[in-house]
Amino acid sequence: MSDSPPDAPAPAPLPPDASRERIIAAATSLFADHGYDGTSTRRIAAEAGLNMATVAYHVGGKPDLYREVMLRAHLAEQKVLTDALAAFRELAPADPVAAVTGLVDRYLDFCLDQPHIPALWMRRWLSDAAEFADLEAAYARPLIEAVTDTVREVVPAGPSAAPADVEMTVWTVLWSTHGFCRSGIRADVPRFRAHLRSLVLRDLGLGARDARDQERG
Template sequence: MSASQPPGESRDRIVGAATVLFAEHGYDGTTTRQIAAEAGLNMATVNYHVGGKADLYREVMRRAHEAERAVVEEALAAFARDAAADPVGAVAAFADRYLDFCLEQPHIPALWMRRWLADAAEFADLEDLYARPLIEAVRDALVAALPGGSAARPAALSADEAELAVYTVLWTTHGFCRSAIRAQVPRFRTHLRRLVLSQLGLSATADIS
């Protein structure tokens, strides 16, 4: 490591390179040597800063989770504020924000999609550690905001219905962003809004395109 490369910068550079490769090729399809080459560093420097490939993968997923958690928590706060007055608009806005996040940071949905294809199977705890708490937070917010008795949704939303809607947004959005055609984003955004509103049994009271 050169004097002009502070330890924190080297670590961030390595994690950034690993993120790109894990998203593109998966954990199982990436070697530490490839990560070192992508980062422009030697193997000894990589091992010194991040340890082995398993340690590096956990750090990549931790950072991906922190970025996603920040966006979801911000979007949930806006949803909780607006849902009582306009549940349809609040749901559409939440879906929009999550789609924007995935488009801005496409490596994050790519990392999770790799896991869904049985990549990095030895890290079985990551779903419970990272994905599950966010899914449950969104599910619970939806149930609390949609108790029924409104024109938009006469019946109360069950936890099962809400959770399935969350998974629908995840799978659909991640799949689109993995192979996104930018010209199709407006069309997909409208589709996503309509899809999640339909799953939640919400009747759109205005044009949500």
């Protein structure tokens, strides 16, 4: 009789949905950290703890997986901005300063909570995944336009002589927030938040005086 212990039972296979979600989570992390061009399907499979055939079965090829990752990032961003703009429209007529700072805060908090989303877009700005040129028009541009149009319509013109370039202000928030969230300097979040608020209020002609009045009120 052999003294060797019996073989351990093979682990039960993951349910199909669990395997797919594990693959997407692994791909999201790798695409954010290394870019689409710097990530192989083999590496995604290894990160997910699955074989290449299982990855192909659940998500198809790497292009299909990238589109799924970017779609999920877009839907998450779309939801938070839809909710934030609804709150902005309600508050802005009575208190434009509070509405603007609230919108800025919501977007900054979203990016801090979901750092892979700024990372994915910053990779694209560095010419990663250049073959997917349609994603900016499909995902980024509609959200930028929604924020720009809402701010133009709802925020009254400030006392500044020059009209605000609202679209460029929105892009500035996007660029700077994404860059800051990728920096990992969490200790400077309050300082960056105050700076971002001040920058946007100044650009929109609302200014520091209005912000101080709002804080006192």
